[in-house]
Amino acid sequence: LSDDRIVEAALKLAETRGRLEDVSMRALAQELGVPVMTIYNYVPNREALNELITDYLLRPVCVPSPEDGSWEQRLRRLERDARSALGRYPGVSLDPRGAGAAEATRLAEGAMSILESAGFDANDASLAFSTLFTFMLGQIEMDAMYASASSVAALEGFKREGDLSRDELFEFGFTAVLEGLKAVLPHSAR
Amino acid sequence: LSDDRIVEAALKLAETRGRLEDVSMRALAQELGVPVMTIYNYVPNREALNELITDYLLRPVCVPSPEDGSWEQRLRRLERDARSALGRYPGVSLDPRGAGAAEATRLAEGAMSILESAGFDANDASLAFSTLFTFMLGQIEMDAMYASASSVAALEGFKREGDLSRDELFEFGFTAVLEGLKAVLPHSAR
DNA sequence: ACCTGAACACCGTTCAAGT
């Protein structure tokens, strides 16, 4: 029994049940075949389990290096990979509060350094980061809504079914946000 | 006892406790001075209560008319008002699933009609709406994080404390997203 | 020292009994 085995069991249960947040400690213990309280030897409480899961999912996502392409390509790849890592499990949050979300911090710092390498000064980079992060947060929640509901009734009218997939909508939105940031913030790409 | 009194009691409790979602039916009943099960004569279940609350908060938000300014001004005002209506109570979601979120639908349709009046065709308007909605969703969640946590440790470094408030960050991000949409989608403002 | 059963203080909701 280890942190990783606990996380993997939780993710397995999350696929069965709808959302990650309603995997209970009791169900998790049953899945692992251990008494409930045994889990508390590895995880201090339920909230810490969520952070453990976020870390686990974000760990394989890497921050692209300068030789991997232009700053825009690198940023897009970073956000795309982060989204697809988290997107499989609706309900996971990248709330970077608490010391547990080390991986979220690593990726946030990666995104910041890419923005700074694009020629945004520290202040503008943090503005751009904030906007991109906000968009990502909304994207992940939006993805979760679509994943956990068979019908998003009120949005059907705007979605134009079959028009664009969630992935395409993400790519479009990301491009739009990035173009906006370039238009609004002075920078010198290099 | 009425729907509105129930919602108001829930909001009052939400201010004391941190998040709206951990106002329990039992605590709500106690606040109202009625037995728990009495609430179920007005609200079918806990989830419906959330929709009732969203509707209540969004009801006073109005969709600006054409004479209220340019399409950009109207759109900004709509989103700003919606954000400030919901922002007071972290945990409220504008998930437009279920028939209960009638007000969210009204505002979504309002935003769509503003976009169409800006000269975006129906397809582009729905793309733009989707991007703006995603940004708003992230904004509201981000606001909730700041409101319910005394410290957002991992973000402190990027926030540059005292630099920009949450409100200013919203205005900046909104402008960026809108500029991006104008750059990416052909349209003819009128 | 490590592990864990029982218990505590909660949930939302069902359902049958009350008026």
Place this chain on the structure above:
DNA sequence: ACCTGAACACCGTTCAAGT
């Protein structure tokens, strides 16, 4: 017909007793 107490099937977590 309307209302509601008790009960059911859950939670997360504490804590003391077990080995």
